[in-house]
Amino acid sequence: QQPVQSPQAVILREGEDAVINCSSSKALYSVHWYRQKHGEAPVFLMILLKGGEQKGHEKISASFNEKKQQSSLYLTASQLSYSGTYFCGTEGGTSYGKLTFGQGTILTVHP
Amino acid sequence: GAVVSQHPSRVICKSGTSVKIECRSLDFQATTMFWYRQFPKQSLMLMATSNEGSKATYEQGVEKDKFLINHASLTLSTLTVTSAHPEDSSFYICSASPRVMSNQPQHFGDGTRLSIL
Numbered sequence: 001q002q003p004v005q006s007p008q009a010v011i012l013r014e015g016e017d018a019v020i021n022c023s024s025s026k027a028l029y030s031v032h033w034y035r036q037k038h039g040e041a042p043v044f045l046m047i048l049l050k051g052g053e054q055k056g057h058e059k060i061s062a063s064f065n066e067k068k069q070q071s072s073l074y075l076t077a078s079q080l081s082y083s084g085t086y087f088c089g090t091e092g093g094t095s096y097g098k099l100t101f102g103q104g105t106i107l108t109v110h111p
Numbered sequence: 112g113a114v115v116s117q118h119p120s121r122v123i124c125k126s127g128t129s130v131k132i133e134c135r136s137l138d139f140q141a142t143t144m145f146w147y148r149q150f151p152k153q154s155l156m157l158m159a160t161s162n163e164g165s166k167a168t169y170e171q172g173v174e175k176d177k178f179l180i181n182h183a184s185l186t187l188s189t190l191t192v193t194s195a196h197p198e199d200s201s202f203y204i205c206s207a208s209p210r211v212m213s214n215q216p217q218h219f220g221d222g223t224r225l226s227i228l
Binding site (some may be wrong): 003089099104 | 143
């Protein structure tokens with residue numbers, strides 16, 4: 001079952017912050033976050049494992065609430081290069097090792 | 112490390128043609144590779160899991176006779192779209208990981224844009 005991402009789209013000015021949410025209806029082993037630029041393959045950002053951890057990658061961090069089966073991606077002080085479509089990929093249920101991707105969140109950062 | 116190469120990057124061909132797409136792990140061995148399809152402005156949809164030395168596992172609704180997968184070695188998986196039609200036009204992407212574990216990211220190839228005329 002496909003995880004649900006919100007919002008569907010975000011428009012920011014450089015330096016502003018954004019939060020992208022990913023919610024699943026099934027118990028999860030892990031949540032993976034990727035960013036995809038138009039016409040390119042997805043690029044790995046980070047993985048969160050069950051246990052409620054939080055991770056950071058430069059000005060991009062994420063959290064995973066295992067009880068709620070939700071993950072959030074935090075982008076702070078956004079840069080133009082952050083523009084793209086963000087996908088969460090969830091691993092859980094009977095699909096060990098396989099990822100089911102959300103519908104994506106389009107992030108546009110303007111100067 | 113963990114580089115995945117995919118070829119060709121772009122294919123334009125006539126309806127009825129069969130098209131082969133290669134996915135290679137360049138600096139690691141991959142017993143498992145994944146094939147995705149992505150239509151414009153949509154998510155990545157898993158088509159099948161490619162297993163070295165055994166048959167691929169297809170997702171529900173994916174025709175295994177239409178999309179032939181061969182994982183002949185630990186570094187190469189191929190996807191053949193047989194007798195392709197315009198509705199098969201899409202962006203096909205493969206991914207692989209040195210180990211299929213929850214804490215391991217999937218590394219994606221650059222994708223193949225298939226256009227069937």
